[in-house]
Amino acid sequence: MSRPMNGPIVVGLDGSPESRAAADWAAGEASRREVPLLLLHSWTAQSLDLPIAQDGPNKQRWAQQLLHETEADLRSRHPKLDVSGELVAEQPVQALTDQGDSASLLVLGSRGYGAVAGFLMGSVSLPVLARATCPTVTVRLDKHLDKHRDKAVEATPPAAGAGPRDSGTEIVVGVHGTGRRDDASLAYAFSTADAQGLTVRAVHAWNPPPLLAYSQAMVPLANDTETFESEHRALLAESLAPWRQQYPDVPVVEHLDAGPAAPVLLAATAQARLLVVGRRLHRHPLAPKLGPVTHAALHHAPCPVAVIPHD
Numbered sequence: 001m002s003r004p005m006n007g008p009i010v011v012g013l014d015g016s017p018e019s020r021a022a023a024d025w026a027a028g029e030a031s032r033r034e035v036p037l038l039l040l041h042s043w044t045a046q047s048l049d050l051p052i053a054q055d056g057p058n059k060q061r062w063a064q065q066l067l068h069e070t071e072a073d074l075r076s077r078h079p080k081l082d083v084s085g086e087l088v089a090e091q092p093v094q095a096l097t098d099q100g101d102s103a104s105l106l107v108l109g110s111r112g113y114g115a116v117a118g119f120l121m122g123s124v125s126l127p128v129l130a131r132a133t134c135p136t137v138t139v140r141l142d143k144h145l146d147k148h149r150d151k152a153v154e155a156t157p158p159a160a161g162a163g164p165r166d167s168g169t170e171i172v173v174g175v176h177g178t179g180r181r182d183d184a185s186l187a188y189a190f191s192t193a194d195a196q197g198l199t200v201r202a203v204h205a206w207n208p209p210p211l212l213a214y215s216q217a218m219v220p221l222a223n224d225t226e227t228f229e230s231e232h233r234a235l236l237a238e239s240l241a242p243w244r245q246q247y248p249d250v251p252v253v254e255h256l257d258a259g260p261a262a263p264v265l266l267a268a269t270a271q272a273r274l275l276v277v278g279r280r281l282h283r284h285p286l287a288p289k290l291g292p293v294t295h296a297a298l299h300h301a302p303c304p305v306a307v308i309p310h311d
Contacts, residue, residue, distance in 0.1 A: 007104035008036040012096055012128075013085075015066050018109030018141045025139040025304060026107040027074045027081055032195060033104075036082040037074070039067055040099060042092040063087050093127045100132040110138040110298065110305075129298070129307050130289030133281070135188055137274075139304045168273035168303060170201045170253070174265050174293065176278075177204050177235030184310035185278040186239070190247045192306075198273060199251040202240055205264035206232040206256065225258070232256060262296035272303045281309045 011026040013019045023039060030037040043063040067085030074083050088095045100106045108125050129136050173189035175182050186202075193200045208228045233256050244252060257264045269275055277294050290298075290307075297305045 006033070006035055007102060007134075008038050009033070009105045009107060010038045010040055010096070010099045010103040011107040012092060012109070013039045013041050013066065013070060014092075015062075016109065018139075020070070020109070021141045022107045022109035022139040023070055023074065025137070026105075027078050027083065029105065029107070029137075030083070031078045031081050034080075035104060036084065038099070038103075039070055039083065039085040040095060041067055041085065041087055042090060042095050043087050044089055044091065060087065093131070096128045097131045097133075100128075100134045100136070103134050106132055106134060106136040108136065108138050110140050126290065129279070129294075132307075133309060135306055135308050137304050137306045138298055140302070168198075168271050170199045170271045171196075171274050171276060172201045172203060172265070172269050172272040172303075173276040174261065174278065174297075175202045175204045175236055175239050177232065177239050181310060182239050182278065185276050185308045186243050188306060188308050189276045190243045190250055192274065192276075193250045194247050196273070199253060200243075201253040201255050201268055201272070202236060203255040203257070203265050203268045204232060204236040204239075205259055205261040207258060207260075229256065229258070262293045265293060266296060266300055269301055269303055272301075274304050274306055275301045276306045276308060278310050279307050281311055 009026050009030045011019070011023050013023055027037055041063050043059050064087065067087065071083050071085050074081060090098070096106060096108075106128065108128065110125070125138070129138070171189045171193040173185050175186070189200050189202075192198070206228065208225050233254070236254055236256060240252060240254065244250075255268050257267070265275070265277075275297055277297050279290060279294055294307060298307075
């Protein structure tokens with residue numbers, strides 16, 4: 001599933017450091033794309049920054065102040081950015097997924113190396129990631145950058161369009177190599193790399209079939225890892241061919257490795273500015289809403305993670 005990238009970018013803001021990092025990243029992305037940025041806050045949800053529960057009027061006043069301060073901060077660093085804030089009474093999951101129907105991108109904060117947090121605790125972020133119909137990016141909070149953020153901003157204000165973790169030279173994308181399943185993820189990865197002048201690293205993990213699955217006559221073939229590797233290399237090249245043609249100026253690295261998909265994908269993120277993974281829109285009711293590779297990426301990737309829904 002792909003959609004135009006000129007719709008608004010919506011970020012969940014709850015006042016936590018994780019959500020502020022997400023807002024910073026989203027502002028940089030919106031500036032690059034020249035699209036509006038919407039800061040969305042559910043005032044009925046208790047913020048992580050408040051030590052005790054507040055009544056309705058106090059929650060609304062605090063929420064409005066949070067939006068005004070965040071808008072002013074982002075405008076000061078991105079003068080051309082069209083940024084606005086919106087208070088909603090709906091619960092965060094519903095508010096975010098509703099906005100996702102018309103957004104080009106949802107952005108959520110993440111602690112990384114553990115449960116996703118913020119507007120954003122697991123009970124909110126994981127349902128949003130599982131239900132969103134548009135691409136959703138989770139942005140890690142870099143503790144070191146956050147600790148020194150005020151001094152760094154005061155000394156050297158970020159350039160317009162620069163997000164808090166704009167390092168790395170690659171967009172890393174997981175490729176299954178099975179039919180059109182990869183199209184949405186590859187479309188997002190290539191269009192993002194093209195817009196930012198980055199390289200696409202297309203990662204495909206493969207495993208030789210287990211010996212016990214073959215009759216004795218097939219054992220020599222099962223041991224021929226070069227044969228299986230060449231077949232998977234051909235699948236990867238076939239998946240990438242139309243995108244290389246559509247984006248001829250985007251450098252591409254074909255990354256093929258033997259092993260479980262999640263470790264192979266995470267090991268390829270050393271130079272990643274963004275990791276792109278796919279998610280089925282329509283899964284069996286009893287199946288997990290997010291697959292194990294997506295879970296691993298969300299919890300352990302050292303860079304922002306884009307989860308792209310596909311049919």
